[in-house]
Amino acid sequence: MIVNGSPATQLDIADRATQYGDGCFTTMLVKNGKVEHWEAHLTRLQASCERLFIPFTKWDELTNSVLKNTQHGSSFVLKVLISRGSGGRGYSPEGAHQPIYIISQHPYPSHYDDWQKNGIELNVSSITLAKQPLLAGIKHLNRLEQVLIKHKLANDAFQDCIVLDTDDVIVESSVGNIFWYHENAWYTPSLSFSGVEGVMRNHILDYFTAKHITFHQCRETQEAIQSAAEVFVCNSLMGIVPVSAIEFSDGHRAYYLRDKTRELQMGIVDYQV
Structure with a gap:
């Protein structure tokens, strides 16, 4: 150290x-x-x-x-x-x-290589994030919410989970930011009230802008992601990881394609802002 x-x-x-x-x-x-x-x-x-x-x-x-x-x-x-x-x-x-x-x-973490190649499955955490605009986006040292989320996830049969705020709006995953593809556009949660503004998230948004790829930052409930065609999570260590399936709070299980995500994985590798 x-x-x-x-x-x-x-x-x-x-x-x-x-x-x-x-x-x-x-x-x-x-x-x-x-x-x-x-x-x-x-x-x-x-x-x-x-x-x-x-x-x-x-x-x-x-x-x-x-x-x-x-x-x-x-x-x-x-x-x-x-x-x-x-x-x-x-x-x-x-x-x-x-x-x-x-x-x-x-x-x-060597398992990230396997995640990138084969994808992962998510559920929806029962632990929600508090809304605090003054701290939203910052990777500050008060991470007790994430500690509790990870503790809960350790007892579930999923590699990662979707995390909502107290309004039941999608914020992120337990390890990074989340994106989904629906009707010719990418979506990712707005981080106005909580969540971490990831470096990889911002890099991807810059890439979308440079390549004229339509995207939206939004506040949506988990129902919005149920009808998505593709989903991925990302952070600076694991890069872009496809999501193959999600089990939602109502017990519904959705499965996702990886075509657009694979294209993005390849396109982002050599992209420099």
Whole structure:
């Protein structure tokens, strides 16, 4: 683990990341010694710090430290976490003036390769996300909803699940963003109230715009996805993963094609914004 550019095995017990989840993070794929979409990850970290009023300024140092830790050929996961740091007492951030960054390396989840090739099956989680526009889109450190969703999913016979908000509107999956294809257009949930604005999601939306592919960001219930022709989930590590079937809350089970998704998988590989 790297803390502020130096190897470390400990963190101040008063750090606000551990006390209050006061920070943000991003998770990236390193492939052939290169961080995929680093500029987009960096931009998201900067935007998150701005929205959370975290006065982090060491962006060049962070970038150099990230690049230094990716200079070997294997594929692995790199996580960058920014904490407001230590200081103050209680919820108030007053007195916490020295944010820190943490870089850690993790094995690449090898099952993602199988997911990309063969697709996965989803159900619909019974655990819903709260609506909070102030935090919507940010990959902040308060992930207890996701912890509960994953705990519930571990007892189900599905690789992933659709997650709704408290209005029963589709937000995302447990591991990433979700898209569906219906009547010559792609759809993906609006993230105005909750959910994570994924780097891969944004990359795909840029691709749609550049290729003049029709898409809509919307707030829809699970019924909208039942009649879709194709569905996929995505994130920066697993890329685009086709969904072969979904079991909905009413017990209905729908099956999906993969043709448009396969085309997108191939088209997005070499696309650069």
